[in-house]
Amino acid sequence: MNEYQYDYKTVRGFVVSAIFWGVIGLVAGLLISAQMWDARLNFGEYLSFGRLRTFHTNVLAYGLGIGAEFGLFYYIVIRLTKRPLVLPKLARFHLWLFNVGIALAGISLLAGMNQSLEYAEFEWPIDIAIVILWVIFAINILGTIFTRKEKHMYVSLWYVIATVITVAILYIVNNLAIPATLFKSYHLFAGVNSANVEWWYGHNAVGFLFTTPILAMFYYFLPKSTGLPIFSHRLSIISFWSLIFAYLWTGAHHLVYTPLPDWIQTLGIAFTLFLIAPSWGSVVNGYFTVDKDWSRMRTHYLTKFFIIGITFYGLQTIQGPSQGIRVISSLIHYTDWVPGHVHMGTMGWVTMVICASIYYMLPAMYKTQIYSEKIANTHFWLVLIGQLMMSISMWITGIQQGAMWKMTAEDGSLQYTFMESLLRNYPYWQMRTLAGVIFVVGMLFFIYNVYMTMKKGKENLAKLQAA
Amino acid sequence: MIQEEFDNPEEFHREDTENVLPLGWLILFIGLIVFGIYYIYAYTPAFSGWSQEKQLEEVMKDVK
Numbered sequence: 001m002n003e004y005q006y007d008y009k010t011v012r013g014f015v016v017s018a019i020f021w022g023v024i025g026l027v028a029g030l031l032i033s034a035q036m037w038d039a040r041l042n043f044g045e046y047l048s049f050g051r052l053r054t055f056h057t058n059v060l061a062y063g064l065g066i067g068a069e070f071g072l073f074y075y076i077v078i079r080l081t082k083r084p085l086v087l088p089k090l091a092r093f094h095l096w097l098f099n100v101g102i103a104l105a106g107i108s109l110l111a112g113m114n115q116s117l118e119y120a121e122f123e124w125p126i127d128i129a130i131v132i133l134w135v136i137f138a139i140n141i142l143g144t145i146f147t148r149k150e151k152h153m154y155v156s157l158w159y160v161i162a163t164v165i166t167v168a169i170l171y172i173v174n175n176l177a178i179p180a181t182l183f184k185s186y187h188l189f190a191g192v193n194s195a196n197v198e199w200w201y202g203h204n205a206v207g208f209l210f211t212t213p214i215l216a217m218f219y220y221f222l223p224k225s226t227g228l229p230i231f232s233h234r235l236s237i238i239s240f241w242s243l244i245f246a247y248l249w250t251g252a253h254h255l256v257y258t259p260l261p262d263w264i265q266t267l268g269i270a271f272t273l274f275l276i277a278p279s280w281g282s283v284v285n286g287y288f289t290v291d292k293d294w295s296r297m298r299t300h301y302l303t304k305f306f307i308i309g310i311t312f313y314g315l316q317t318i319q320g321p322s323q324g325i326r327v328i329s330s331l332i333h334y335t336d337w338v339p340g341h342v343h344m345g346t347m348g349w350v351t352m353v354i355c356a357s358i359y360y361m362l363p364a365m366y367k368t369q370i371y372s373e374k375i376a377n378t379h380f381w382l383v384l385i386g387q388l389m390m391s392i393s394m395w396i397t398g399i400q401q402g403a404m405w406k407m408t409a410e411d412g413s414l415q416y417t418f419m420e421s422l423l424r425n426y427p428y429w430q431m432r433t434l435a436g437v438i439f440v441v442g443m444l445f446f447i448y449n450v451y452m453t454m455k456k457g458k459e460n461l462a463k464l465q466a467a
Numbered sequence: 468m469i470q471e472e473f474d475n476p477e478e479f480h481r482e483d484t485e486n487v488l489p490l491g492w493l494i495l496f497i498g499l500i501v502f503g504i505y506y507i508y509a510y511t512p513a514f515s516g517w518s519q520e521k522q523l524e525e526v527m528k529d530v531k
Contacts, residue, residue, distance in 0.1 A: 006471055079474050154479055224474075229481040235488055242496070262518050266510040270503040277496040284492050288484070326510075412530050 006078055008365045010091040012454070014071025015358055017099050019447055021063025024106075026440050028056040033433040037426050046110045054121045055109045060346070061119070061209060063102045068354045069213040070098065070137060073160055075361055076220045077141055080157055081148030085140050094136045101129050113183045117198050119205045120174050124185045127175040134171065138164045155236040159216035162244050166208040174201030192259050200251035207247045210350050211313075215240075215282055217357045218310060222289060225302040225360040231288035239281030246271045246278065253324035256333065265326075272324040279317035286310040301373045305356035305380060312348030312387075316341070331406070336425065337398025340391045347387035347439060355379070355446050362450065366457025367464065375449045382442025389435035397428035 035041045035049045042048045074091060078084055085091055105126045113123045122130065141164050145157060174197055177185035187194045219236060223229050230236060252260060252268025286307065290296060296303040319341055322328055332338065363370050370376060404424070407415035512518045 082473055150476075152476060154476075219479075223479050227478075229477065229479050231481060231484050232487045232489075233480055234486045235492070238488070257519055263511045263513065265519075266507055269510075270506045273506070274499045274503050277492070277499050280495065281492060284489055288489070289481075292481075408530070 006365075007084060007088050008075070010085075010088065010095050011071045011075045011361070011365070013092075013095045014067055014074070014098070015362070015450070017095065018064050018067030018071065018354075019450065021059055021067055021102055022443070023447070025056055025060035025064055026436075026443060028052050028059065030433065030436050030440060032056055033429065033436050037429045037433070045112065051110050051112060051114075054114065055106055057119070058109060058121060059102065059106050061205075062105070065209060065346075065350060065354070067098065067102070068358070069163070069209075070094070072217055072354070072357050072361065073137075073141060073163075073213070075365075076156055076216060077144050077160060080150065080154050080220070081144055082150040083144065083148060086143035086147060087140050090136055091140050094133065094140070097129070097133050097136070101126070101133055104129070108183070115175075115177065115185065115187065117174065117187065117194075117201075119202050120171075120198065122175075123183050124175070124177055124179050125182065127171075127177075131168075131172060134164075134168055138168065154219070155230075155233070155240055156216040156220040158237070158240050159212045159219070162240070163208050163212045163216070166204065166212075166244075166248075170201045170204050170208065174198060192261075195255055195258070196252065196260060196264065199254040200248070203251040203254060204248060206345070207250075210345060211247075211279075212243075214309075214313075214350050214353050217353050218282070218286065218306060221302075221353075221357045221360050222286060222306045224364075225306070225356070226290065226296055226300060228289050228292050228296070231285050231291070235281055235285050239278040239285070242281070243275065243278035246274050250275060250324070253329070256324070256326055256329040269324045269326070272321045276317055276321050280314060283310050283314035283317075301376050301380075302356050302360060305352055305359070308380075308384065309349050309352035309356065312344055312352065316345045316349060319344070331402040332398050333402075335398035335401040335405075336394045336428070337402070340394025340398055343394065344387065344391040347383065347390065351443075352383065355383075358450060362453050362457065366453070366460055368453070368457050368460040371449050371452035371456055375445050379442050379445035379449065382445065383439050386435045386437075386439030386442055389438065390432050393428045393431040393435065397425050400424055 031041065031047070032049055032052045035052070045051070074085060105122050108123060108126055109121060114121045115123055141160060145161065176188040178188060179185045187198075189197045219230060249271035250268050252264045253272045256265055256269070258265075287310075290303060290307055297307060323332060323338075323341065359370055359376060401421050401424075404416045404421040405414075405418075409415050508514045510517050
């Protein structure tokens with residue numbers, strides 16, 4: 001036992017903020033998915049597809065994803081280092097700045113301020129704010145780890161450190177730009193160099209915002225919630241270092257068959273294929289961990305969240321490297337296959353594990369139980385069905401698009417016009433909207449469960465304090 | 468007063484298999500490194516003469 005109390009207020013603040021931005025980002029996602037098949041749903045320039053699409057991506061990635069990661073990292077780090085944050089007040093300021101930042105960033109995108117770099121759309125004043133935000137976060141996280149009371153570094157801490165350091169490097173380098181006005185700047189790199197730096201950033205943003213932080217959660221919350229210790233410490237550490245080593249070389253697989261020099265493309269593809277090994281190291285570790293008692297998939301509601309989540313991570317890390325191979329890239333690149341791939345990762349892996357982590361963490365902080373396991377199970381099945389419908393419909397239509405674009409007639413001319421391939425998308429795009437609705441309903445069950453658990457938890461804490 | 472409970476390292480570490488690397492995974496790991504070296508050799512213009520321009524010429528020959 002110990003002499004102090006963990007301060008979980010900031011953690012809870014981030015969870016609530018992440019959920020708030022999550023709702024906004026999901027609603028935007030539903031709207032743009034419907035705009036794809038009904039252009040009348042574009043309401044003026046501010047809510048037109050072009051602006052809302054970047055808004056959807058950024059608000060969910062930075063608002064829901066990173067917001068939840070900030071909160072869950074603060075929790076994991078203080079637990080694993082057995083000490084409070086070095087600067088708890090700075091963390092409160094971080095929470096405040098985060099919400100103001102996401103609000104301003106979202107508005108700037110709707111106002112049409114855009115660097116035209118994918119996943120790095122924010123203009124330079126927002127970039128500076130984000131760097132300040134990240135430094136504040138880094139000081140607290142790294143400072144706490146450096147002064148830890150528990151000597152042993154569990155693998156989750158390594159993933160936390162990798163996230164904090166790599167995101168900073170990626171973000172600063174790719175956002176180097178020469179400001180022209182307050183809301184307009186030009187990328188420091190030009191032409192092929194700009195594309196290469198952008199995709200070095202773009203791919204690793206996925207790696208270090210959607211992979212390493214989620215693995216930190218997975219390795220921490222799987223043992224905590226199931227009571228089953230991780231199968232192999234060595235496997236987890238070797239997977240970590242080989243993942244970190246290989247990831248940063250892979251960005252060029254986004255630029256296959258482009259003017260980017262052949263050797264850079266080839267190097268990117270080779271490292272991308274290698275990534276299957278460290279990714280599957282974590283997948284296998286998860287499976288062997290639960291292998292000790294598979295009945296927990298039935299009896300313990302969170303086990304299936306984590307195991308299905310890591311399964312989609314496994315599928316994602318087979319599909320992703322396959323897409324890097326030249327012959328496959330030439331078929332599916334620039335088609336709807338790619339958003340299908342991204343959504344399997346974000347809806348099947350990232351959101352699944354984040355929600356499960358919150359389900360474990362909230363009752364643990366309030367020293368109570370989850371409000372309703374039944375609602376959590378309903379949430380699980382709805383998001384699973386919604387995600388599968390969305391991914392699969394996008395894969396089918398993506399292959400169809402790619403095949404139609406490439407098909408040539410006897411005389412060597414193109415068989416289909418672009419419009420013909422576009423029209424064939426409509427049924428799949430409508431299916432995607434339906435899939436989105438199912439997913440969002442699932443998330444509403446999650447939010448209700450979180451709300452009721454927090455309400456119950458507050459009463460419980462008040463009772464415990466009075467006793 | 469509420470007592471805070473710490474995480475116990477034993478919750479995370481399974482002693483009997485702590486240092487195991489599954490054989491199938493190890494084969495995958497080493498296999499992908501070997502394949503990567505071959506792949507870089509085979510598709511780098513300076514090593515094997517392959518280039519995307521040459522590949523395009525080959526494909527266009529078949530079309531005609």
